[in-house]
Amino acid sequence: MKGVCLLGSTGSIGLSTLDVIRLNKNTYSIVALTANKNIERLLEQCIEFKPVYAVVPDHDLAEILSNKLRLSVACDTRVLSGMDALEFVAELPEVDIVVAAIVGAAGLLSTLAAAKSGKTLLLANKESLVVSGDLLMSAVKENGATLLPLDSEHNALFQCMPDGYKTGQRANGVRKLILTASGGPFLNVALSKLANVTVEQACAHPNWSMGHKISVDSATMMNKGLEVIEASYLFDMPADLIDVLVHPQSIIHSLVDYLDGSVLAQLGNPDMKTPIAHALAWPKRHESGVSPLDFIINNQLSFEEPSFDKFPCLRLAYDALNAKGTAPAILNAANEVAVEAFLTKKLRFTDIPKLIEKAIKVSTIRCADSIDTVLKADAETREIAEKYLESF
Ligand code: NAD
Ligand code: MG
Numbered sequence: 160m161k162g163v164c165l166l167g168s169t170g171s172i173g174l175s176t177l178d179v180i181r182l183n184k185n186t187y188s189i190v191a192l193t194a195n196k197n198i199e200r201l202l203e204q205c206i207e208f209k210p211v212y213a214v215v216p217d218h219d220l221a222e223i224l225s226n227k228l229r230l231s232v233a234c235d236t237r238v239l240s241g242m243d244a245l246e247f248v249a250e251l252p253e254v255d256i257v258v259a260a261i262v263g264a265a266g267l268l269s270t271l272a273a274a275k276s277g278k279t280l281l282l283a284n285k286e287s288l289v290v291s292g293d294l295l296m297s298a299v300k301e302n303g304a305t306l307l308p309l310d311s312e313h314n315a316l317f318q319c320m321p322d323g324y325k326t327g328q329r330a331n332g333v334r335k336l337i338l339t340a341s342g343g344p345f346l347n348v349a350l351s352k353l354a355n356v357t358v359e360q361a362c363a364h365p366n367w368s369m370g371h372k373i374s375v376d377s378a379t380m381m382n383k384g385l386e387v388i389e390a391s392y393l394f395d396m397p398a399d400l401i402d403v404l405v406h407p408q409s410i411i412h413s414l415v416d417y418l419d420g421s422v423l424a425q426l427g428n429p430d431m432k433t434p435i436a437h438a439l440a441w442p443k444r445h446e447s448g449v450s451p452l453d454f455i456i457n458n459q460l461s462f463e464e465p466s467f468d469k470f471p472c473l474r475l476a477y478d479a480l481n482a483k484g485t486a487p488a489i490l491n492a493a494n495e496v497a498v499e500a501f502l503t504k505k506l507r508f509t510d511i512p513k514l515i516e517k518a519i520k521v522s523t524i525r526c527a528d529s530i531d532t533v534l535k536a537d538a539e540t541r542e543i544a545e546k547y548l549e550s551f
Contacts, residue, residue: 160188162253164278166245166269167260168192169200171370172283172309175431176258177204179439182446187439191248193261193269198224205236211253212237214244245269250276256439258309259284262372263495264488264537267291271530274298274306281438283309285389286495290488291533292392296327306393307438312338312386313393314434315412315425320394329395335416336390339406340465341366341429343377346407350469354509358502366409366429375498379511380465384476385494388487391480398480403473405463410452427452471512475519484524485536492540493518500548510551518544 163180167173173194180187193214194201205213205228213228213236215221221240228236239247249257249272257273258281259266266284271291273280275298282288288295299306306326308314316338320330344363345353362374369377376382387401404414409429416422427433428449436447467474472494479490493515500506506514522540527533 161186161255162190162251163187163256163258164191164248164251164254164273165189165258165260166191166193166249166266167195167258167262167284168204169194169197170260170262171368171373172258172260172431172435176260176435176439177208179432179436179447180208182448183436183439186445187256190251190254193245193248195261195265196220198227202227202231206231206234209234210236212239212244212248212251214239214248216240216242216245242268246272249273249278255279256281258435259287260309262286262370264290264491267534268530271295271298274304275302277302277304279305279307281307281309281435285310285385286491288392289385289388289491290537291527291530292388292487293527294530294533296392300327307441308389308393309431309434309438310386310389311429311431311434312413313390314437316390316394316415318425318437319413319415319423326393327395330415332418333394333396333415334400334418336394336396336401337404337414337416337422338383338386338390338401339404339409339411339413340380340383341377341409342405342407342463342465343380343382345378345469346405353469354507356508358504361501361508365407367431371502372495372498375501375511376494378508379472380470381472381476381494381498381511381515383465384473384479385491387473387476388480398477403465405465406460407463408457408460410457410460472515475512475515479519482524483527485522485527485533486519486524488527488533488536489519489522489524489540490515492537493522493544496541496544496548505548506551514544514547514551517547 189208191212225238259270267287270287361378414424432447479486
């Protein structure tokens with residue numbers, strides 16, 4: 160049995176991970192589950208999976224969960240609270256696999272803790288890699304951790320790498336990485352119509368069902384921008400060797416272009432349970448619960464260039480990657496503020512890139528040589544972006 164710590168168990172990735180684990184019950188035991196606010200869902204999960212620990216950062220909510228669990232005789236899960244508790248459960252000796260599925264930079268320290276304690280780290284929380292790329296990759300290398308990407312594009316790229324490939328290495332014979340992008344819900348909506356799109360429209364992704372933050376990121380294409388940065392750190396590739404290709408059907412999840420002209424791709428139905436099952440079972444394979452790909456139903460695969468004019472977030476992300484240092488952390492923090500403001504109806508959709516660009520312009524890019532520097536850049540940028548928000 161492999162011990163699993165699932166950080167962010169009540170979210171979209173968390174639920175899909177538990178679906179895969181339910182199908183492979185004899186292979187995994189859940190050591191820890193964590194959630195931010197959704198206590199009811201976490202309670203149900205504790206009753207079903209009986210983790211040793213459940214973590215809720217907020218003390219009052221943790222207390223409520225603890226009281227509810229006490230009424231349930233079949234479950235003696237210990238409830239912990241505080242952000243430190245997320246790191247504590249990620250480091251437990253009985254944990255073999257940490258699934259990092261918290262959204263945003265809030266997942267940074269627990270992801271880092273898993274890397275530092277040499278775990279098999281299944282990374283969905285792309286923001287932590289964007290914010291602390293070199294630091295996280297060094298922590299993985301220095302502590303003998305295994306970093307496996309859950310993001311579907313990066314998982315596809317990993318599957319297309321040469322035999323024996325480990326993340327963090329520059330693969331032999333690779334010319335380019337090609338990240339596919341669905342183009343999101345506004346691919347075919349005119350730029351002139353984007354100013355008035357609603358939260359509901361932005362979150363209605365054509366192919367994937369996901370949390371709100373990543374859904375808005377997909378609509379602005381910042382998600383693809385963050386993924387370019389993620390790919391650069393995971394596969395040690397510079398920005399100019401990472402292309403984005405719009406592929407609206409989301410059947411090809413990404414491609415590796417080799418020097419000899421071979422292009423390897425990974426295909427499948429757009430369902431996160433496939434990359435999750437791949438990474439959980441790696442280097443073996445097991446069931447994911449995803450239906451086989453039907454080539455007759457999916458007989459039209461099309462491709463187009465992304466529009467940097469319509470989706471300025473993509474350009475901002477390439478620029479941040481080229482600028483290096485704390486620039487990606489600044490980009491990410493400004494984006495988190497802008498997306499939250501859009502979700503709470505304080506900012507128009509087309510003002511998201513404008514707010515991010517303004518915040519980046521006045522922020523100082525430093526060398527990202529310590530986690531404190533990165534956290535400082537994150538905090539400073541949030542303050543700047545919140546201030547600018549008032550002018551929109
Ligand atoms: P979600 O919003 O559905 O779930 C987020 C989870 O994180 C929840 O369990 C929530 O309780 C927890 N959380 C939120 N804020 C927290 C905080 N401050 N402290 C502690 N826990 C907190 O998000 P999601 O769609 O599951 O995405 C999770 C991560 O996976 C994101 O980084 C996203 O970019 C990445 N990802 C998601 C998908 C997808 O299909 N959903 C695909 C690829 C990558
Ligand atoms: Mg993705």
